Amino acid sequence: MNRRTVAALALTVATGLTLTACGGPKPAPGSGSRAPADAFEPVKVGDGDATRGGNVNVLMSADFQTLDPGNSNYVQTANVGQLYYRTLTMAKEEAGKPPTIVPDLATDLGKVSKDGLTWTYTLKKGLKFEDGSPITSKDVKYGVERTYARDVYTQAPQELNAALSDDGYKGPYAKGAAADFKGIETPDDRTIVFRLKQPFAEFPALASRSNTAPVPRAEDTKLDYTNHPVSTGPYRIKSYDRGRAMKLVRNEHWDPATDPNRSALPDTFTFSLSTAQSTISQQLLADADPTALTLDSAGGLQASDAAKLDDPAVARRTASGLIGCTDVLDLNTESIKDPQVRKAIALAIDRKAIHLQYGGARFGKLTQSYINPDQRGYVQQHTALDPAGQPKLAEAKKLLKGRDVPKKLVYGYADATPRYKNMGTSLQQNLKQLGIDLELRSIPAANYYTTLAGKNMPDIARSGWCGGADSGSVRTTIDPNLGPSVDGKTFGFSNIPRYHDPEIARAMYALRGENGTSEELGRKWSTLFDRAMQDYPLVPLIRNVTRSVVGSDVRNAQVGYFFGAIDLSTVSVASGSDSGKG
C-alpha cells in the first residue's frame, strides 16, 4: 500500500535544453541547486549538466525484491526499471509535481473509442530487445498475460488487469479455456488493443505500469526471470550478484531516436546492495564516493542526521522535494462508530508532535487532506483540523459531551519503524486527555497491511498512500481508500477505516461507470471525498518530503514525486569521475 504506483510526465523544455547545452561551460559542482524560497520547493542538484560517460554508484540497504517487471509493485524497482525496460507509456518525473504520462514504446498516449471501452496503441518503429530481435505487440501482450498468473507472481501489479475485461483469465501457464486471454488483441505486430470493463479516464497511466513491459515468451524463465530480465531500455544487466551487487552497461540495441524520455548519460550503473543504512547515510554525508547516491526511502537518512543537512557543503549536494506519499491515521469506523467521536479524536491529536517524529519540516509537511492541489481534479477540501497541527482539546471535549466514549482503544503499528511506535506514544498522551486509554500493539511489519485489512484491524492505525496507479489524478487515491462498498460489509483492500455511507457509496459507484476526462470526473470524486471526510474516517498527517544527499560529482539529480528517491532516468556524473567498479 505504501506501494507507489507508476505514472508519468510531459517532456519539459528543460530536458530539451539539457541536450543542447553540450558545448557550454560546465557548471561548477552543485551550481544547479539554489536556495528555495519555500522550504518545500523542489531542489535539483547539478541541473542541466550534459556530460556523457562515467559510472553512477547506487547504494542500497537491501537487495531488489525483484527485477521482473511482471512481479514488481515497488517504487524502487520501478525506478531502476526505467533503465532496462520500457513500457507502452511512461510516468516521467519532474521534481515536486506528480509525474506526467508520456508515450514510451507507443507512438502516443493511446486512442480511445467513443464509449471509452477500447484503447488502441501503436508501437514505434525500430524497437529492439537487447539481443537485437524486434519488439512486437505480441511481446507486450505476453508481458501483461504473465501478470495474471498471480499465484506465481505474488507482487504482480493489478491496476491494469482490474480495468481490463476477461476476469476469468488465469495467466499463460494455466491450462484450457482459462489460458486464452481476451482482454487484449494484437491485430498486427505493431498494434495493441485493450478491452475495458468500464471507461477509465486514467488508462494511459495504467499503460505505464510495468505490466506492459514486453517479455519474449521464449525467454520467460518464470520466477527466475528476475535474475536476468531481457532489456528494452538504454541499459542491460551485465552482472547481478544477488544480495551484493548489480552492474548495468549500455544496451547497444536501444535506439535513442525512439526514446526522448531517458537521457542515458552515464555509461554504467553499479548497485551496491545491502549496505547498512547507517553506512549509506554516513558515506553520503561525508562524500566518501563522489559518484554515489541512494534509492533508500527518505534518502537513507536517520532521524539524527537532520542537523547535518544544514551544513552548506551537504546542502549543496542535497536534492529534495515533496513526494506523492501521504501518511494518515485510519480510524476504524466499525469500532468507533460515532462520527462525532472520531472528529473529537482527530481534534485531540497533536499532529505537530507527530510531525516531529518524521523529522520535522525537513522530512514532511503537515497536510490537511489526503489529496493535494497538484493533482488533477482537486477541489478545495474542508476540515476542522488546525493547520499548524496543534490539538484543539477544548473543542474535542465539547464534542464528546453526552456521547458514548470508548474507554479503551488500540493503536497498531508496524514494528520495524521507530517513528510509528513513537507516534503511538504521543497519541497515547493525547487520548488520555479525552479519558481514553490507548494500548499500543506492535504488528510484524511484513504482515502489517494484511492485518489492517483483516479482522484484527486495531481501532487506530497509520497508513500511507502514494497516489495509486495515476498519482497525478485524485481518483486513484480516493477510490481505493474510501471507495464504495456494495453492502457496507465488504471493503476494498485499502479501505482501512471500512468507511461506508450508503449515499456516497451509490454516488461513487455511478462515477466509476461514467465516461469523461480525468479532470472533470476527478472534480466529482474530490467533492464526494470532501463529504466523506466530514465523518472523519481518517486523519491526514504528513505529506512526505525526501531529501537525498548525492556525491559531489553527481549531476541532474532530482527527487521523483512518485519514486520518492533520486530519479535514475535523468541522473548523470560530471566528467573525470570514471570510478566504474567491476
Next chain:
Amino acid sequence: MIAFLTRRLVATVVLLAVISFVTFTLFHFGPADPAAAACGQECTPERIAEARVALGMDKPFLSQYLTYMSGLFHGRTVGAPGAESLCQWPCFGKSFQTNEDVAAVLERALPYTLSVAVGAIVLWTVVGVTFGTLAALRRNKLTDKLIVGAASVGVSLPIPVTGLLLLLVFVSTLDVLPFTTNAITSPFGPAGFDGWFLNYLLPWVALAVLFSAQYIRVTRSSMLETLGEDFMRTARAKGLSKAAMVVRHGARAGLTPVVTMLGLDIGLLLGGAVLTEQIFSVPGVGFTAVRAAQAGDLPLTMAITLLAAFFIIVANVVVDAVYAVIDPRVRAA
C-alpha cells in the same frame, strides 16, 4: 576409538533429526501465517489461498515436513502448480522476501560471519591466554589483581553497550575507522588484508572484550591448577626456568580446558554473532536471521536455526573426539 566415534556420529544424526522436527513444528504452528508473509503487501483472502497452495501448505503437516527434509538431500521443485521452479540441493526452500534459494542466501552470508568469527577468535584467544597465563604466574601480585579485575569488568559488558560505544568513539567522534561495508568478505579480496582488517576490527573488539575476559579466567585457574601439580614441581626442581616450564609443560595440560571452550565457541559463533552483526551491520548469518525474523521469512529463519544447531553439535562432537584422543578414559564413558 572407531566405535566411540561411530556412536557419537549416530547420536549426532539422531539429535539433528529431532532438532529439525522440533524446529519445523514450532514454526509451523506459529501465528505468523507464512502464506500472508509470502504474499506481500496487498494480500486479499484469495491471494492468501493461492499462496498456501504455492507453498504446499494445503498438504498435511507430516508430509510437509518430509518434503522439506527430502529437499535437504536431493533438491525439489517449489512454487505454484504449472510454474514450479527448481530449488537446488541442498534445498531449504525459497526466501519469502526475494524468492531466492535459501541456501544461496546462506552461502552469501557465511563469509561475513566467518570474517567476524576468525578475527574475533584469534584476538580473544591470544589476549585471553596471554593475560590468563600472566595472571597465574604473578598470582596475588598487582598484575594478577589488575588482570582479574579487568576480566570481571569485561564479562559484565553486554555487546550492545560495547558495540555502540565503539561506534560512537572510533567511527563517529574520532573518525579513525570506517563504518563497515559489505564489499569486503575476505582478506584476499581487492581491498587487501588491510581493508579487511580495518573493516572488521570493531566487531572483533566488541566480541573480544567479552570473550577474552572469560578466557582469562579459565586460563588463569587452569594454569594455577597445573602449576601446582607434581610434575611441575619436579620440573622446577630440575632447574627449568619458569618460562620454559610454562611453555613445555604447563601449556599442554593447562590449556586443555581452553581448547574445549574454544571448540564450542567456534561452533556457536559460526551460527552468527547476532548482536555484533546487527550493531555493526555486517550482513552475516546473524544479521540475516534478525531480518528474516522481522519479515516473517520462515524458510530462512528455519534454515538458520538448523545451520546454527548443526555447527553447535559438530563442534561438540569434535571436542569430544579431541578429548578422547587426549584422555583415553573418556572413551569408556
Next chain:
Amino acid sequence: MLPARPASGADGGGVPNARSPEPGSAPPAVAARSLLGTAWLRIRRSKIALAALAVVVLMILFAALAPVLTAIEGQDPYTTRTSPDVLDDYGTPGLPLSYYRYPSFDHWLGVEPGLGRDIFARMAHGAQVSLVIALLATVVSVVLGTVLGAAAGYFGGKVDMVISRVMDLFLAFPHLLLVLSLTPILQSRLGDTALGEGSLLPIASLVIILGFFGWAYLARVVRGQVLSIREQEFVEAARAYGASHRSIILKQIVPNVMGVVLVYATMMIPTNITAEAALSFLGVGVKDPTPSWGQMLNAAQAGNWYLTDPWFLAVPAGALVITVLAFNLLGDAVRDALDPKSSRG
C-alpha cells in the same frame, strides 16, 4: 552425550544461560543449615564482595522504590514533551542551552530526544522491569533445573535417559536465534490470555522464554551432584532405615545440592539481565512505552540518536553495566565462599 558448556556470554547464537564457572570448580555439597552462614562469613572478609552486595541491594531497592523516587522528582516515565521549548526543530532536547538534555533540577537525568520523556523516570521504572524479568526467569530456570536434574540423578534409568536427552536437545539449540523467532510467536499466543494485558505481555513472555531455555545446564550439574550424593553413606543409611523417596529427596538430597544451586542462581541473574537487554535491544523483548534498560538501548540506537546525544545511551548502558558487574562479582564471591578450592587465595 555432550560435554556441553552453556553459551559463553552474550552473542553467537546462544545468549541466555549461566556462564560456567572455571573448570573443576563445582562446589562440593555443603549442608544447608550453614550454607548462607558460611557464605556470609566469607563474603564479609572481601571488600569487593561487600561492595558488590551493597550495589546489588541498592539497585533492588532503587527498582522497588522507582514510583516513589519519580514522584519525588515530580515526573513519570510516559509523559511526552514535544513543544519547541523542550525539543528543537531537530527533535533534540533543548539546544542551544541543552537545559533539557542533561541533568537538571526538573529532570534529574534530562529528557529523551524525539519524545521528550523524562530519562530518570524511565531508567528507574526500567530497572524494575529489567530486574523483575531477570529474577523471575532465574526462578523458573532454577526450579526446572533443580527438579529435573535431581529427578534424573536420583531415579536414574529411563527417567534419567529421557531427561538427559531433553537436556542435550536444549543445549544444542542456538538459543538466541530461537528466542528471537519464538518470542513474537509466544507473545501473540499469550495475547488472548490474561497475561496478554498491555505491558505484562512482553514481561511474561520473556520470563517464560528465558526461564525455559536456561534450565538445562543447571540440571546437568545438579544431576551430577545427586549421582554422587546418592552413593554416599548417609543416604545409603537412610535408605536402609526404610526412608521414603520423598523424605530422602527432601532431607538428604535437596539440602546437599543447595550450594551448587545457589552458585548457579547468582550467576544466572546477570546473564538474564543481559539477555533481556539483548532481546529488547533487538526489538523482540520489552517494547515502548514500557521502559526497560534494553528498550532504552534500543531507543538510543534507533535513528542513530546515540551519535548526536550520547547521554541518551550512557544512562541505560551505565545502569546495565554497573548492575551486571555487581551481580557477577557477587556470584564470584558466592562461588568462592562455597568452594574454597577455587578461591583466589
